Amino acid sequence: MSQNLLGTSVDDVVRTVLDADPGELFVVNPAGGTVEELVDVANAYEGELPTIRLLGDERTLKDVTDDFIVASNAANLVEDGSLELRLLGDDTRSSMLVTEDRTVALLEVGGLVGGLTTDDAEFAETAYDAVTDDWAAAEEFMLRTPAIDRVSQTLGENISADVEEDFGDVLASMETARGDGDGLDEVTVSLLVAAKNRVLLYDISKWGEDVGIASKATFSRTKTKLEDLGLIDTEKVPIDVGRPRLRLKLADDRLEDAPPAELANVAQSVLP
Known part of the structure; x- marks a missing residue:
């Protein structure tokens, strides 16, 4: 199973995944900084966005959205149907980006964040099925900040x-x-x-x-x-x-x- 490094920053990794034109993108257990950069990249992205389904830790999401700048920009994406937010019931999940045919683990080393992806079809399918089940069972996170x-x-x-x-x-x-x-x-x-x-x-x-x-x-x-x-x-x-x-x-x-x-x-x- 070969692996490739997609980038050394969250915005590099997210743009690379978006450029592959997935139908939907799961963002699983992201750190607060990852959420902020994801919102920035998605708002600035010039192509067509997939449905981004963010499954995060409740405390992390509350802390990030206490910032009006982040929350109001995230609300833009929610209002146009590009972003959905739900609560991760078990925060032991690794931090990763998941599409139907790609799984990207987000790894932080020495202040850099890399996206380690695999081309193994069976692994990608297993990860996608698991996170889809997590999403179906998850509770919605209500974003009350206006866009x-x-x-x-x-x-x-x-x-x-x-x-x-x-x-x-x-x-x-x-x-x-x-x-x-x-x-x-x-x-x-x-x-x-x-x-x-x-x-x-x-x-x-x-x-x-x-x-x-x-x-x-x-x-x-x-x-x-x-x-x-x-x-x-x-x-x-x-x-x-x-x-x-x-x-x-x-x-x-x-x-x-x-x-x-x-x-x-x-x-x-x-x-x-």
Whole structure:
């Protein structure tokens, strides 16, 4: 049984497998970094994607999808029918990619990830049958984050094209969007971009709740936190009926002068 090394990175391996034009691709027990790279490659892939069936450890999937950037891009694939997520009942399965005629073991050595594949038809058939059975018995993993394409589209339609562009630029400058000290979260980014463009708190929080980012209450709490830190401020805007609305604005000169691509870095340096 001969073996071949497909590549020395996850994206190399995944692209090679996708270029073989499989009807479906099982991704079994991937590490968190593998999930992230798979989502990146699949979103950028210019050919026709197979149905990607990811069977992963629950803790790994929850940790990876706590990052809005990864989760919202994965949601793009879920919404267009290219990606399905289920929970691996037994995480003793090796990390591998499986198609009907190919099995690729993902091996990590010295910081490099290689894809070791075999051309043995009997082995490939056995692996495919086993993972198909695992998939049929597995529970669905619910991804509750909205797709980034839908987030961007509705932001442009309901708020403004400038806010949509700034939101995308800020996210593109960030490695992660978790809000756990390693990066800002999606609500904070939304509010900072809204303040940069002097958007009403009501409008950005209603949009955020409608699209599925967070509740109005979460937007309100985060707004108060950013006010207390001196990052944003508000001014009252009278309306015909009811209480005045609050217009968001930046309160820190460093944010005011920062281009969108640098806004996250400046804000992160101010946050505790």
